[in-house]
Amino acid sequence: MPKHCTKCQIEKPATREFYYAGKKWSDGFHPHCKTCQIAYAVAYKRRHPEKARANRKAWRQRNPENGRSQQRRRRATVEGALHNRMATRINAALRKKGRGWELLVGYTVDDLKAHLERQFTGGMGWHNRSEWHVDHIVPVSHFKFSSFDDPDFKACWALSNLRPLWSKQNCSKGGRRELLL
Numbered sequence: 001m002p003k004h005c006t007k008c009q010i011e012k013p014a015t016r017e018f019y020y021a022g023k024k025w026s027d028g029f030h031p032h033c034k035t036c037q038i039a040y041a042v043a044y045k046r047r048h049p050e051k052a053r054a055n056r057k058a059w060r061q062r063n064p065e066n067g068r069s070q071q072r073r074r075r076a077t078v079e080g081a082l083h084n085r086m087a088t089r090i091n092a093a094l095r096k097k098g099r100g101w102e103l104l105v106g107y108t109v110d111d112l113k114a115h116l117e118r119q120f121t122g123g124m125g126w127h128n129r130s131e132w133h134v135d136h137i138v139p140v141s142h143f144k145f146s147s148f149d150d151p152d153f154k155a156c157w158a159l160s161n162l163r164p165l166w167s168k169q170n171c172s173k174g175g176r177r178e179l180l181l
Contacts, residue, residue, distance in 0.1 A: 003029060007036035078126045082109050082116075085134060090157065104148045105157040115159045124164055135165035141175040 003014035012018040012033055019029035020037060030037065045052040060066075073080075086109070090101045102108050107115075116134065124132055138161055145153040155161065165173070 003027065005031070005033035005036055007032040007040075078113060078129070081129060082112055082134075086112065089134075089140075104153075106154070107159055111159065112162070115162065116164045119163050121164070121166075124166075132164050132166050133170040135163050135170045135173070137161050137163055138177055139175045142177060 001014045002011045003019065004011050005019075010033065014027060014029055018033050020034060021028055022030060025031065032040070086105075087101045090104060112134075136156065138156070140156055143152040143156040144150075145156065147153065
């Protein structure tokens with residue numbers, strides 16, 4: 001059954017794919033399509049950043065489990081876990097947040113996954129990713145960088161400087177640089 005969005009005037013099927021559902025509307029769907037609703041929300045956040053931030057904070061306090069369970073679900077996948085590890089380490093290295101780590105380092109989570117898989121040693125796999133670390137061959141502490149544009153930042157996070165290493169080995173290595181033969 002088609003429905004007209006009262007905002008953009010485009011006719012779309014009256015389904016959850018195109019409209020948000022709710023009991024307070026006679027047909028069970030919001031009068032504006034999802035595209036218009038999202039555009040409005042983005043514009044509102046730009047016009048009222050403080051109020052939007054306060055609303056998000058209040059929602060998180062009222063729904064503490066919602067955000068945590070979403071993070072757990074995201075980290076349950078190989079890609080999600082890798083993404084989380086990289087974002088955490090890069091943000092810690094720079095103490096800044098902002099642009100996504102993939103834009104900063106110049107490769108994707110799929111590139112990283114393939115790179116690590118090529119270097120797995122006996123017994124390593126995604127099934128036991130808690131038993132190994134993504135190791136910096138040349139440790140982060142050996143690089144001096146203060147921004148994303150520093151050549152040292154790019155060298156530190158280059159795929160050629162990353163490898164999978166058993167947790168025990170990586171912890172015993174610490175910040176020392178090992179020579180590879």
